[in-house]
Amino acid sequence: MLNVKAFKKVAVTATAVSALGLATLFPTHTTSALASTSSDAKKGTSVTSGQSTVTLADKIIATGEKYLGTPYKYGAPSGQTKVFDCSTFTQYVFGQYGIKLPRTSASQYASVGTPVSKSNLQVGDLLFFSSSKSGKGRVGHVGIYAGNNKILHTYGQGGVRYDSLSTKWLAASYIGAKRVLKSNPTTNETKPSTDTNKPSNGGNTGSTNNESSQGSQLADKIIATGNKYLGTPYQFGAKSGQTRTFDCSSFQQYIFGQNGIKLLRSSRQQATQGTSVSKDQLRKGDLIFFKTKSSNGQIAHVAMYAGDGKILHTYGPGGVRYDKLSNWMSTYLFAKRMIK
Structure with missing residues (x-):
């Protein structure tokens, strides 16, 4: 979870805000x-x-x-x-x-x-x-x-x-x-069996060659659950079990929980679960943990890998959304696999 003070430093300027499953x-x-x-x-x-x-x-x-x-x-x-x-x-x-x-x-x-x-x-x-x-x-x-x-x-x-x-x-x-x-x-087109945002092989986008069919299908279901809440506002310390607002870890806890996987409440607690996985072996559904400038190298944020080099998470302005993993690599710590 991220300190809400950090978000006050974010400059949102514009002339004028995923998605797998x-x-x-x-x-x-x-x-x-x-x-x-x-x-x-x-x-x-x-x-x-x-x-x-x-x-x-x-x-x-x-x-x-x-x-x-x-x-x-x-x-x-x-x-x-x-x-x-x-x-x-x-x-x-x-x-x-x-x-x-x-x-x-x-x-x-x-x-x-x-x-x-x-x-x-x-x-x-x-x-x-x-x-x-x-x-x-x-x-x-x-x-x-x-x-x-x-x-x-x-x-x-x-x-x-x-x-x-x-x-x-x-x-x-x-x-x-x-x-x-x-x-x-x-x-009229034959409905594709896979979508355009499936991860490609190589690099840090993750390979699906060694994914079990069952695990991949469960990851897709978790991502589809998360997609229902795109744009839901971020709130630091959001209460578990409700969907009006989320913080990073309550979001993951909720969408995994809706698909039968129990996660602990905070990002640091969630980091004690699952099996460690390297960046070049990321699969859809893996949880990725990050530090922040104010966390002294400690875990302060969690996101789910969604394939195609993207993460599904919630963070500050914009709430639940997709971001490119490459934009977060400077704060990347490690990843854990929760889906067997």
Whole structure:
């Protein structure tokens, strides 16, 4: 668990916030992070026996999801993927499908798409918000509606991520939505047996070659449970067993517990459980332990390895989210395997 004072030092600036296993949570999509409510499904997404209808909106979300955890940088240049700001992110992922968006969030709001009410949102709609830089009532942030009341965007610490539209600052700063996709063209594709965020072999991304099928399936279930709480606020010392807020260790304790694995309460206690594993042998579901600047080299944070070089955890602004493990390697201590 991290000292809440550390978070006051985090500067969250923006012009305007994974996901493995989301196909389990959102079965109307074939990729791992496409979220849709039943009402969304009626508007262009459906599932058939043995096949899934894939919309252009689905593909856009799937492309954006590849960059979960990519750092945020105000004024990031267009056309590259090392860093994004809110509008270069939307510009890039839409551009991969031949849809040209202007460079800034304000320009995107002013010049593209058709206005749509908040009650009629569809996956792929652009959502616009005011920001501290733009001032109240003026567009300063943009994201993509991902269904299930979620937005896929980038903002400050944590970079590209999912947030709930019910998050206080998003709800308070909402300006409007634009539908850029004129229709929801679909293509029938055989539903893949694995998602695009499965870890690749080699490096620190973890190898699945020696994973047991049973262990891998359980890890996917734990990750899918965690995905339900993307954007849930962080609270230092959050009470165990509830889901309104989490700290790092209560989050892991809860999602593992929902799948039959009992973890102790604190990150240091959890570090006494399981079997040690090296960085180059990481598997989905492994717990990774970190120090902080103020912890004097001691354990102060825990996250779950989610494959593809990403961790699923909660930490300060943004709450539950995915981050790139590489962004945390300077504070990496060790990893433990909880799934046999």
